[in-house]
Amino acid sequence: MKKILAVLLCMTLSVGLLAGCGSKAATTGTAAADDVIKIGVFEPLTGGSAAGGELEVEGIKLANQMHPEVLGKKVELIIVDNKSDKAESATAVSRLIDQGVVSIIGSWGSGYSIAAGDVIKKAEITAVGTSCTNMMVTKGNDWYFRVCFIDPFQGKIMANYAFTRLGAKTAAIIQEVSNDYSVGLASYFKDEFIRLTGDANSIVEIANYNTGDSDFSGILTNVKAKNPDVIFAPGNFTESAQVVKQGKKLGITAPFIGGDTWETGEFIDVGGADVEGAVFSTFLFDEQAPLNDKAAKFIEEYKKVYPDKTIAAVTALGYDSYIFTLDAIERAGSTDPVAIQKAMASTAGFEGITGTFDITADGDADKDIAAIKEVKNGEFVFKETITLK
Amino acid sequence: MKKQYDKKRVVLNLILIAASVALLIYANENMSFYSKRIINLCAVYAIMGLSMNLINGFTGMFSLGSAGFMAIGAYAVAIFTVPVDVRAEVFYLQPMWPLIANIHIGFLPAMILGGFLSAIAAFLIGFPVLRLRGDYLAIATLGFSEIIRIAFTNLQTVTNGPLGIKYIPSFDEIWWPVGVAIVTTVFMFLLIKSTYGRAFKAIREDEIAAEAMGINLFKHKMLSFVISGFMAGMGGALMAGILGTIDPKQFLFTLTYNFLLIIVLGGMGSISGTIISSVIVTAGLEWLRIADEPMIMFxxxxxxxxxxxxxxxxxxxLMAIVLFFSKGLMGTKELSWELLGNWYKRQRARFIKKDPSLKGGGSK
Known part of the structure; x- marks a missing residue:
């Protein structure tokens, strides 16, 4: 018995070894001709954030199929998993750099991008963020760019929505205190809402909860007592859905509004009928109303591969980040990292499928439009766009 | 006879030390950033594994608090080594607590500070917790590690809360982590060989018998716990120095399981086993990335x-390894020249038995 196991173990190991040789042979075989441009992708493909990473990789792969060439050379994607872990992200990116990629795309989750940013900055190679919205991803790092909007913008958008569209004079905030995204959004919402109403006391309550909590009746009772016009509750989709659900049970009538993380099937699965009417801001992408021809083409191609799936906004952002990288390489005219960095930094009027944008001094996309979506009949329905000046 | 044998061992040890120093210098000069990072991570995991093995493997207490101690060390480095002029940028939601906002120290003092803070935390938590045994101790230490994490999440002006701290001056060189790992390993060997180490082992084997032999149970358990806390703090500090950014979510209790995996795989109560398995787990998992890449065979x-x-x-x-080595790779043994020599002799004997022609004419 032990012998059989030993043999099996040896076989697994040798297959692994063979695999190493096999794949190396394959890459060197093509790279030898020097006609391949390698673009690295690091995304969470296992672990807690795997669902998000998978969606983005879908978009990047599809973009690669649709636009397989740049500068007359074939583009090869090297996809590595960051295990939804910060230390692993930095290692994964070092590996990509070691394999000679010319630019890097990723990642879902700002924490992973920030951890990788340090390596990217030292190696002086460009990186394009897909949906990492935390300010610190690009700040102080000339080599990191991104195609999505940032947390302050989204907080401001929702404050504007609450003030102008809902006519709210008071608001309560329920934030997931262990989540940088939630805390960031809540903080910018607060500042903007106070600025708009001109009343320092317009935020009547700030309630905290932790990731993984399941009973929110205590904080919701407090919120209800303050009787706000609107409740801003950005956070992880499961907990947020519970917050809305339990709030409705307690008889809170004020509308619940949130951020882009709510646009996940689980939000409706958990919340059921109670999340009907919940409104949130998200990346500007709607498969019913494509922004331009490129978007229409992308939707068409996507539906060929995945006929039954609705396209997530992050998938579209994955597509945009790939096209943005290709565009910069094209304009740089070479694969020299410094040239690509210059091309990316000077991007103006880039027409992506999630909106047209310039790159700011920090390396962010200056998107000034966000989509507002609502949950209606168990689906996410596009409501309107809000432009922030 | 014995003297001659010792001489041989000294020579072998010296050769080994010289070879490893040469190898490390070579690695630091010639290896890519990626390989050096893996070496660094191996070193940190080895330190964390040793720290956990001291309590779990040598003293026989089941503690799961490593992630918490690591967080303390990591935050000591993060808070005090970030350059003062970029702190406003890091603490962009709420400014840093004015009392510490202008204190800046170098990496080495910060790392030692991290170790000491961690040891102090271990000392304080040890008083109530070390009265517990077995699973209860595990639950209490696990709870402590979560408390630390949640405290760091909420101390917005000190730790920047969930946003984490960026701009920690990081290093690419392998000297800090590998150096500390070597010092820790040597220290562990000396500690385990000393009277204290023997007392730890006695406690592990049978607490009542140990107490009957005059070993002060609480004192020794506390000593083991505090030393382990100090090491974990150093490990955390090095982790922060390698990554350059940390946030509380990194120190979730699941992090502790990585170290638990290392000590179970290497052998509870084996220093060399811990080192070997930390390299296997860290470098092996990296090497297995080939399984993630598309493969074309034939x-x-x-x-x-x-x-x-x-x-x-x-x-x-992992399952296969656990099936074959139910006590971990090394069990409670240590890697030594005798062990290697015996192994070699055994293999040779087996080989000769199978193939009599190699035995030569003598035995017939």
Missing amino acids: GYHIPMFRPGFRMVVFSIL
Whole structure:
């Protein structure tokens, strides 16, 4: 018995070894001709954030199929998993750099991008963020760019929505205190809402909860007592859905509004009928109303591969980040990292499928439009766009 | 006879030390950033494994607080080594607590401070907790590690809360982590060989018997716990120095399981086993990335090889290792020249038995 196991173990190991040789042979075989441009992708493909990473990789792969060439050379994607872990992200990116990629795309989750940013900055190679919205991803790092909007913008958008569209004079905030995204959004919402109403006391309550909590009746009772016009509750989709659900049970009538993380099937699965009417801001992408021809083409191609799936906004952002990288390489005219960095930094009027944008001094996309979506009949329905000046 | 044997061992040890120093210098000069990072991570995991093995393997207490101690060390480095002029940028939601906002120290003092803070935390938590045994101790230490994490999440003006701290001056060189790992290993060997180490082992084998022999149970358990806390703090500090950014979510209790995996795999109560398995787990998992890449073998694209597959392969290998070595790779043994020599002799004997022609004419 032990012998059989030993043999099996040896076989697994040798297959692994063979695999190493096999794949190396394959890459060197093509790279030898020097006609391949390698673009690295690091995304969470296992672990807690795997669902998000998978969606983005879908978009990047599809973009690669649709636009397989740049500068007359074939583009090869090297996809590595960051295990939804910060230390692993930095290692994964070092590996990509070691394999000679010319630019890097990723990642879902700002924490992973920030951890990788340090390596990217030292190696002086460009990186394009897909949906990492935390300010610190690009700040102080000339080599990191991104195609999505940032947390302050989204907080401001929702404050504007609450003030102008809902006519709210008071608001309560329920934030997931262990989540940088939630805390960031809540903080910018607060500042903007106070600025708009001109009343320092317009935020009547700030309630905290932790990731993984399941009973929110205590904080919701407090919120209800303050009787706000609107409740801003950005956070992880499961907990947020519970917050809305339990709030409705307690008889809170004020509308619940949130951020882009709510646009996940689980939000409706958990919340059921109670999340009907919940409104949130998200990346500007709607498969019913494509922004331009490129978007229409992308939707068409996507539906060929995945006929039954609705396209997530992050998938579209994955597509945009790939096209943005290709565009910069094209304009740089070479694969020299410094040239690509210059091309990316000077991007103006880039027409992506999630909106047209310039790159700011920090390396962010200056998107000034966000989509507002609502949950209606168990689906996410596009409501309107809000432009922030 | 014995003297001669010792001489041989000294020579072998010296050769080994010289070879490893040469190898490290070579690695630091010639290896890519990626390989050096893996070496650094191996070193940190080895330190964390040793710290956990001291309590779990040598003293026989089941503690799961490593992640918490690590967080203390990591935050000591993060808070005090970030340059003062970029602190406003890091603490962009709420400014840093004015009392510490202008204190800046170098990496070495910060790392030692991290170790000491961690040891102090271990000392304080040890008083109530070390009265517990077995699973209860595990639950209490696990709770402590979560408390630390949640405290760091909420201390917005000190730790920047969930946003984490960026701009920690990081290093690419392997000297800090590897140096500390070597010092820790040597220290552990000396500690385990000393009277204290023997007392720890006695406690592990049988607490009542140990107490009957005059060993002060609480004192020794506390000593083991505090030293382990100090090491974990140093490990955390090095982790912060390698990554350059940390946030509380990194120190979730699941982090502790990585170290638990290392000590179980290497052998509870074996220093060399811990080192070997930390290298296997860290470098091996990196090496298995080939399973994540698309593979073409004999012109055929094998569909199994896709991102995430390496975790499946890794799990299978772990199960196989646990099946063959139920006490871990090394059990409670240490890697020594005698062990290697005996192994070599055994293998040779086996070989000769199978193939009599190699035995020569003498035995007939």
